[in-house]
Structure formats: C-alpha cells, structure tokens
Amino acid sequence: MKLPKLLLGAAMAALLAQPALAEYPEKPIELIVAFAPGGGTDVAARSVAMFMEKYLGNGASIAVINKPGAGGELGWTALSQAAPDGYTIGMINPPSFVALTVEGKAKYKLQDFQMIGNIVLDPGILVVGKDSQYQTLDALMAASKAAPGAIVVGTSGAAGSSEHIGILNLNRSAGSSFTPAFFGSTAPVRQALLGGHIPAATMNLSEALPLIRSGDIRLLGVMSLERSTYLPDAPTFKEQGYDLVVTASRGLAAPAGTPPEMVEKLQAALKAAMADPEYVKTAEAAEIPLAYLDGTDYRALLARMESELAETWKVTPWR
Amino acid sequence: MMDALLNALPHAFAPSSLLAVLIGTIAGLLVGALPGLTVTTGLAVLIPLTFGMDPLFALGMMAGMYNGGSYGGAIPAILLRVPGTPASVATLMDGYEMTKQGKAAYALQVAVVSGVIGSVLSALALIGLAPLLVKLSLMFGPAEYFWVAILGLATVASLLGDDLLKGLMAAFIGLLIGTMGTDLATGTERYTFGRLEFAEGMDIVVLLTALFAIPPVIQMIETAGHKGMSKELLNLRKQGSVLKDWRRFLPIWMRSSVIGIIIGILPGAGGSMSCYLAYNDAKQRSKDPDSFGKGNPDGVAASECGNGADNAASLIPALSLGIPGSGVAAVILGGLLVHGLRPGPQLFTEHPDVVYGFMLQMLISAVLLYFVGGLAATRIFGQVLRLPHVVLAPLILMFVAIGVYAVNNSTFDLYLLLGIGLIAYVMERLDYPSPPIILGVILGPIAEGQLSLALTISGGHPLALIASPMSMIVVTLTVLILAMPIWGMWKKRSRAAV
Numbered sequence: 001m002k003l004p005k006l007l008l009g010a011a012m013a014a015l016l017a018q019p020a021l022a023e024y025p026e027k028p029i030e031l032i033v034a035f036a037p038g039g040g041t042d043v044a045a046r047s048v049a050m051f052m053e054k055y056l057g058n059g060a061s062i063a064v065i066n067k068p069g070a071g072g073e074l075g076w077t078a079l080s081q082a083a084p085d086g087y088t089i090g091m092i093n094p095p096s097f098v099a100l101t102v103e104g105k106a107k108y109k110l111q112d113f114q115m116i117g118n119i120v121l122d123p124g125i126l127v128v129g130k131d132s133q134y135q136t137l138d139a140l141m142a143a144s145k146a147a148p149g150a151i152v153v154g155t156s157g158a159a160g161s162s163e164h165i166g167i168l169n170l171n172r173s174a175g176s177s178f179t180p181a182f183f184g185s186t187a188p189v190r191q192a193l194l195g196g197h198i199p200a201a202t203m204n205l206s207e208a209l210p211l212i213r214s215g216d217i218r219l220l221g222v223m224s225l226e227r228s229t230y231l232p233d234a235p236t237f238k239e240q241g242y243d244l245v246v247t248a249s250r251g252l253a254a255p256a257g258t259p260p261e262m263v264e265k266l267q268a269a270l271k272a273a274m275a276d277p278e279y280v281k282t283a284e285a286a287e288i289p290l291a292y293l294d295g296t297d298y299r300a301l302l303a304r305m306e307s308e309l310a311e312t313w314k315v316t317p318w319r
Numbered sequence: 320m321m322d323a324l325l326n327a328l329p330h331a332f333a334p335s336s337l338l339a340v341l342i343g344t345i346a347g348l349l350v351g352a353l354p355g356l357t358v359t360t361g362l363a364v365l366i367p368l369t370f371g372m373d374p375l376f377a378l379g380m381m382a383g384m385y386n387g388g389s390y391g392g393a394i395p396a397i398l399l400r401v402p403g404t405p406a407s408v409a410t411l412m413d414g415y416e417m418t419k420q421g422k423a424a425y426a427l428q429v430a431v432v433s434g435v436i437g438s439v440l441s442a443l444a445l446i447g448l449a450p451l452l453v454k455l456s457l458m459f460g461p462a463e464y465f466w467v468a469i470l471g472l473a474t475v476a477s478l479l480g481d482d483l484l485k486g487l488m489a490a491f492i493g494l495l496i497g498t499m500g501t502d503l504a505t506g507t508e509r510y511t512f513g514r515l516e517f518a519e520g521m522d523i524v525v526l527l528t529a530l531f532a533i534p535p536v537i538q539m540i541e542t543a544g545h546k547g548m549s550k551e552l553l554n555l556r557k558q559g560s561v562l563k564d565w566r567r568f569l570p571i572w573m574r575s576s577v578i579g580i581i582i583g584i585l586p587g588a589g590g591s592m593s594c595y596l597a598y599n600d601a602k603q604r605s606k607d608p609d610s611f612g613k614g615n616p617d618g619v620a621a622s623e624c625g626n627g628a629d630n631a632a633s634l635i636p637a638l639s640l641g642i643p644g645s646g647v648a649a650v651i652l653g654g655l656l657v658h659g660l661r662p663g664p665q666l667f668t669e670h671p672d673v674v675y676g677f678m679l680q681m682l683i684s685a686v687l688l689y690f691v692g693g694l695a696a697t698r699i700f701g702q703v704l705r706l707p708h709v710v711l712a713p714l715i716l717m718f719v720a721i722g723v724y725a726v727n728n729s730t731f732d733l734y735l736l737l738g739i740g741l742i743a744y745v746m747e748r749l750d751y752p753s754p755p756i757i758l759g760v761i762l763g764p765i766a767e768g769q770l771s772l773a774l775t776i777s778g779g780h781p782l783a784l785i786a787s788p789m790s791m792i793v794v795t796l797t798v799l800i801l802a803m804p805i806w807g808m809w810k811k812r813s814r815a816a817v
Contacts, residue, residue: 069515074515184768187661198776
C-alpha cells in the first residue's frame, strides 16, 4: 500500500514538475531595482525588462520593484536573500555594489549572486570648464603635483563612489594630489563646474555628452581601455600614460542557487534583448553605452574589480 | 525660455494634463473646505499615491491641489466661521460677518474671484521669474547656496510670531532629523540605529505624510460623532456680481497680489503670513478701517487675494534653486523627488517639458478655480462638509497607508509612519507647528553639505564664504530679515515705556 502510493506521488510530482520547468516563467518575475523610480538605473531596468519579456516567451512578464535606500545596499541585500526560484532577479551597479563587500560593510558577498549579464558600461571622465587654464591632462596633473591638495575635483558621488575611488587610485599611481569634493549627484557638480566654482570634476561619460559636444566643458581623459564610440576623438587616460580604468556598470543578477535551466533562459533572453535592433536603436538615441557581457565574463569583471578595490582599500580606505 | 514655454504648451494643455489639474483642483477644494485638513495634508496624501504615474499628470494634480486647497478654506470660514485652513483665518473675520448679514453668496464670490486673480498673477510671476533666477544660478556656488539655505532658515525663525520659541524648537527638531543618514564626504553613518532604511536619512515622503496627514485624521477620530453641517447653509442664491464691482476691488487686488508674491518668493516664509499682511495692508489703507471685521468685502478680497498670490510664487525658489519658499513648497519639492526630478537649475535644462508644463498647470488651475469655485460648484462640493468624520477618517488613513507603502515597497515605512504620526499628533496638541520641521529637514542638510563643499574648495578658509557679491547680498538679506522682528519688538517696547 505504502509503496504504490509513494510511487504514485513521485510520478505525479514528476509530471507536475516537468511542464513547470519547461514553461518557465509561469508567473511574473520580480526585478529588484535598488534605486528610486525615474533614475538612470530604473529606466535602464524597465527598458531592458520590456525586451526580455518578448524573448522569454510564454507571455512572460517582468515587474520592476524599486527598493531604494542606503546607496543600493538595501535592494542588493534583499536580492541576495530572495528565494532562488527564478522569480526574483535584480539590477546591480558595480563598482559600488562590489565596493560594499570590500569594505566589509555589506551583508552579502559576490558568491551570493548568479550573474545573468552586463548591460551598460559607462566610463568615468575627467573634465574642466571651457575657460579653464588647463588644456591637457598633463597640465592638470603637473599643477596638482606642484601644489599638494590645492586642486579640488568635484565628484558626482559620495565617499566610496567609483569616481572617488578613481581619484584615489590616480593620486596613488601617478603621484597627483587631487582633493575630492563630494556633490552627491551629477547635476550639482555640473552646475558648479559650469559656474566656475570648481576647477575640475569627474563624472560618467553619458552624463556629460551634451555639454562636451556644446563646448561648455572640456574633456581631458576617459578612464577606459578603449575610446568611446560616442566620442571617438576623446583620448583615454591610458593613451596619455596614466593607468586608470574606472567604469560604472549596470547588469542583472539572480540569487545564487537559482536553477541553472532558469538562469540559462534568463541569460538567453538578455542576450537576445540586447541584440534586438529596436532596443539598440532606442539605447543609441539616448546615448546609453551598451556593452553586453555574458554571465561568465561579467563574473570575471566583478572579480577583477573586487581585487583592485581591495588593493586600494588597503592603502587609502575611502571611508 | 520662450522656446521651452512653447514646447511645454501642448503637454500642459493635453487632455490628460487638463484632467489631472481638474481632479486636483476639485480635490483641493474639498480638502481645503474640510476643517482640519490643509493643502499640506492633501498633498501629503496625494504625493505617495501619484507615485508611478506620468510625472506631468502627477504634477498637474499637485498644482490643482495647491490652488484649489488654498481657496477651499474660505468656504467654511465664510459659512461656518470655521477656518478650513490656517490661511483662511483672515477671510473669516469679514466673511462670516457677511454671512450673518445674509450676504454669504456675495462673500463667497468675492473670495473666489480674488483668489483667482491672486493665483493667476502669482503663476505669471512664477513663469516669468523662475527662469530668470535659473539664469543667475550659475553665480550660485556652494558658498552662495549655503547662505540661501541659511536665509530660508532665518525666515522660518522670524515669521512665527507669537509662538517663536515653539516654532524654533520645531525647526531644530527638523534640523536634527536632517542630520540622519550617511555623511557624503566621510561615509560615516549618523543616527541610523543600524537600520539600512535610515542610511540615506529619514525618507522625506514618509516624514511629511506622517507630519501632515496623521494628526488631522486622529483629530477626526476624536470627533467621530461630528455629523457635518446642515444642508440649509449651502442653499446659496446669487447676489450681485463681483466682476461688475471691479473698480472697487482693483487696488486691493493689485497690492495684495504683490504682497503675496513677495512673501511667497522669500525662502522659508510664506503660507498664512501673506493673507494677514494683505489684510492689514488693506485695513490700513482703507478710508474706513473700523468697518474691517464687521463684514467689509474688502477684507475678504485682500485676504483671499494675498493667499492665492502666495501659492505659485513660493515655488520660484523651490523650482529654480531647490530651496522651498514655504511648507507647501517643501512638500511639493518632495513630490518632485518621488518622480526622480531633482529641483534646482538643472531641472530647467534636463526636464524643460515637465518644469514649464508644471508652471503652466499652476496657471491653468488658477483659472479653473473660477469655474469649480463658483456658486453652483460650491453648492455641490460644499456637500463634503456634510460628510461625517466616521467615514472620512478611515478613508484618508487607507489612502495614506497604501501610498506610503508603494513608494519604497517597505513595511518598515508603515511603522515609521505610525510612530512619527503619533508623535506629530502629540506635538500638534502641544501647539508645535509642523512646517518648520519639514523646512529644517530640507534646509539643514543643504546648508551642511554646501558649507562642507565651500570649505573643501577654499582649502578651509572661512572668509571664502562671503567672498562673492552674491554671498554678500544673501547675507545682507538674512540679517535684515532677522533684524526686522527684533526692531519691531524694540519699537513696541519703547512705545510702551513712553
């Protein structure tokens, strides 16, 4: 009596389980965004979600859930603790996502996540006002070396942001002595630079494109390995002899332990969405620096970021 | 500026935007008419609910709520001798006397026409002056912003009148709450009690909802037996035409509008202040000042016009510099943030459609007020005065809870709402004003952050704070505003001594 019942149960479970997997997703997938709606991360998440729904098929729907707070930490912690059933994924924003683990502050580790893929890579830039006396990166670096601490660089982030860590790395590797001034967000730092209240500033490339093109601010260097397709004339730091790479990334991750076949399906959907001509066209119109990386490459990028940040943290802790 | 304004026209006059403004204006009228509920309460309930809507639709409702609510208070003030909002106290003085003399309909008409004229001129001032201030904004660096925030705090302190001490304490409580969160420059966490929810400081939407929406609801629960007014009072018949009497009111309208607009622009001031000032001005200039308070329509006209003129003008520093001109403007600033719109000069370059659209919506709602605030409409919307509190209180509470939860998807915020709401209720019973709290929360961190930036940039030289002409202008203004009440007190005392 017992055995047949057990067998029957097992058979039914198998029957039920089989189609469930094949038909993933059978209910809405929640996409946690660790920032407020309307911001850059939120818009990026909502637009990629729209196209991923198309390629997930099966009438899939992805619901964006905003969990803003603590500079992203709240949402990322929630993601790391979510049930790994394939119905919760999230947007992550390295390097601050990684910086929190390096500081030992976060309740999560990189191992708590399964990467789905990278969407955006937005390099950091160093800019000065159009009337600035500094024409080149070398001139600004020389001035900073000559007068320790005198040259203030406005950053759009807070202590521990990618721009701040970028300045620290530059000071460490090239012997400059820039003093960071924290404006907290991009708009005020741009305003202060335009008004001539600060000599130089760092921000992300996509945040400054219109002002660079209009000539209101002058770009001295891009902190990426290669030149940006949006500004092919702008030299990188590396070309000018400074080894500095600072990139803000936006990508998707799931909690570790999510069933591999579901992760594969999500990865495939992201890849297809990012190759969709319509998506590419919208992103290009909005000048969003798309850079698809698959799950494996993305994990490698994050691991590299983590070891570099750990190095900086040892020498110049940012908080 | 003209281009941006023309580009925003189709957005502001789109059917959805007009509908939003209409809904907001009517809702504002109802909220303002209900004693105990103020414009700030209405906005505090509305803002979390508009979350997720198209920004211009949400802002249209806020614009309507602002103008509608600011007039709505006049209805019970005139009919019942109960001020619907603090700003309608000056209206009550002559308005209710007119009702007693059987001239309620005329009084309401004076109130609505004066309110419309004040708010229209105010909206025009906003559309004209805000972009000008934005043009000047490049002259505002961290040092200048620091002083503007201090100016805002100074006006809070000096315009509280009788309750100076309690007002100051409220502002200091606000400043204290404003210190919560992670320090931008050092990464140090302050007063976060180990909660990630506090790492970016107190959530402004939760705070303002708790401060402005919960206490009135609790007061309603206390008076749950309250039945609302009888229907006879709403039986209004048309009496004469205010528009035909325009010659009589024109000088009052002009002066009251100018007073309201100037008070509105001053950061930190505003609110009920402008209608008192306009009322006093009209009284002092009147040939028959003794008739004020005895049913003189001029008193209603001055108070309501000054009240309306304050509205849009208080948004001038809020939109262009990110520094609110009144408690309501501070709440609207919170509403913009919910939609990812950071007030300040960049708003005009990054989201010209939204910001010019919003300014036009303020104008549209001012005009709409004439139609939905008229006699026929007052008869209909006045019905809300008959709603028993038993129904009203749980309804508002439900909207508030849903709205606040939706903003951060966080149950923690609901506990916070309840806790702060209870504290806010106790404070209100002890006569501590709430607007200085919210201004302290907003202005404090601006002042602190900008001071830190200014000192970083100058290499730690405090004199750099007053190096630019713009800094000196703002500092002078601040000193003047602080000195005025002291001078007034001194004059009073020396007079008493004689």
